[in-house]
Amino acid sequence: MDTMRWENGTLVLLDQTKLPGRVEYIYCRDHETVAEAIRSLRVRGAPAIGAAAAYGLVLGVLASGAKSREQLLARAREVADVLASTRPTAVNLTWALNRLLARLEASPVADPEELTELLINEAHTIYREDLEGNKRIGQFGQELVPRGARILTHCNAGALATAGYGTALGVIRAAHEAGKQVSVYAGETRPLLQGARLTTWELLQDNIPVTLITDNMAAYLMARGMVDLVVVGADRIAANGDVANKIGTYGLAVLAKEHGLPFYVAAPLSTVDLSLASGKDIPIEEREPEEVTHLAGVPVAPAGVKVWNPAFDVTPARLVTAIITDRGVARPPYAESLPRLCSSVAKPENSIYFI
Numbered sequence: 545m546d547t548m549r550w551e552n553g554t555l556v557l558l559d560q561t562k563l564p565g566r567v568e569y570i571y572c573r574d575h576e577t578v579a580e581a582i583r584s585l586r587v588r589g590a591p592a593i594g595a596a597a598a599y600g601l602v603l604g605v606l607a608s609g610a611k612s613r614e615q616l617l618a619r620a621r622e623v624a625d626v627l628a629s630t631r632p633t634a635v636n637l638t639w640a641l642n643r644l645l646a647r648l649e650a651s652p653v654a655d656p657e658e659l660t661e662l663l664i665n666e667a668h669t670i671y672r673e674d675l676e677g678n679k680r681i682g683q684f685g686q687e688l689v690p691r692g693a694r695i696l697t698h699c700n701a702g703a704l705a706t707a708g709y710g711t712a713l714g715v716i717r718a719a720h721e722a723g724k725q726v727s728v729y730a731g732e733t734r735p736l737l738q739g740a741r742l743t744t745w746e747l748l749q750d751n752i753p754v755t756l757i758t759d760n761m762a763a764y765l766m767a768r769g770m771v772d773l774v775v776v777g778a779d780r781i782a783a784n785g786d787v788a789n790k791i792g793t794y795g796l797a798v799l800a801k802e803h804g805l806p807f808y809v810a811a812p813l814s815t816v817d818l819s820l821a822s823g824k825d826i827p828i829e830e831r832e833p834e835e836v837t838h839l840a841g842v843p844v845a846p847a848g849v850k851v852w853n854p855a856f857d858v859t860p861a862r863l864v865t866a867i868i869t870d871r872g873v874a875r876p877p878y879a880e881s882l883p884r885l886c887s888s889v890a891k892p893e894n895s896i897y898f899i
């Protein structure tokens with residue numbers, strides 16, 4: 545089941561807020577619809593929102609009717625600003641937008657139709673590269689997974705969070721496909737329950753043994769010796785290896801350290817932000833109180849109660865055993881290993897940076 549697909553000038557998105565009960569699609573014919581889908585987590589997951597934003601930029605340019613290169617460039621930057629403002633933490637969003645803008649800037653082409661075609665092709669390339677990269681993450685990662693491993697994961701870093709196959713779930717899928725007979729504990733991941741709703745749904749579809757736990761069971765699971773390793777995704781990784789990921793990840797990393805368990809982060813290099821020296825500079829999205837005070841629309845807290853709802857936290861590099869990327873496994877010191885891996889990938893020249 546595709547997270548998204550491009551159909552003759554329409555971006556078709558799987559509405560992840562309806563899963564697991566209903567499989568419904570949104571047909572995006574303008575960039576505002578894509579922006580709303582990203583804000584409301586109908587499409588979510590760092591690489592997935594990057595790819596969706598890229599197609600959203602294309603939709604905005606297609607609708608502009610630009611008659612010149614200058615008009616098209618101006619419109620592209622306007623639309624990119626709207627899409628870049630949807631969610632601040634996942635760097636893949638601005639990385640994808642910057643990549644399309646850089647392609648436009650670097651192209652000598654003047655014809656708006658040709659330039660639009662160039663953007664569509666770059667968005668397709670981002671999507672294809674992410675899927676191919678996740679397969680490589682899976683292969684690099686499964687080499688770290690012992691036979692029969694019992695793996696704890698958090699949130700959803702699966703096919704639904706990417707162009708397919710997944711990052712943390714890509715490692716799990718590859719280990720399963722390698723016949724390692726792994727089993728998974730999926731943390732439900734309050735407040736939006738990506739683990740309960742999405743990760744279990746994905747793993748059941750692939751016949752990978754999965755047990756759902758509430759977030760507050762993780763410590764006792766480890767204390768009972770029921771976990772062999774933890775693998776999670778990431779939304780932004782700073783140059784020193786600090787990792788921003790779904791709220792609750794930091795606590796799992798502390799618990800893994802306490803119990804002497806490997807704590808792996810799986811992410812493509814498009815999630816690494818070398819412009820940030822450490823995680824203290826990563827913008828952390830804070831979301832609406834209703835996500836915490838309500839469950840499926842039913843209040844679970846008294847009206848008017850104060851709420852703090854950060855969607856992510858930051859795990860310090862010292863708690864991260866290794867970072868599994870699409871270009872290899874980075875080990876500490878990450879300030880050296882991450883730039884080395886990133887330098888192995890060509891970057892678009894003269895990129896325009898939002899950040």
Ligand SMILES: CSC[C@H]1O[C@H](OP(=O)(O)O)[C@H](O)[C@@H]1O
Pocket residue numbers: 588589590591698699700701702705706711712738776777778779789790791855
């Ligand atoms: C493969 S990155 C997935 C990453 O994104 C999730 O956040 P959200 O569901 O809010 O988009 C979570 O942090 C996952 O680890």
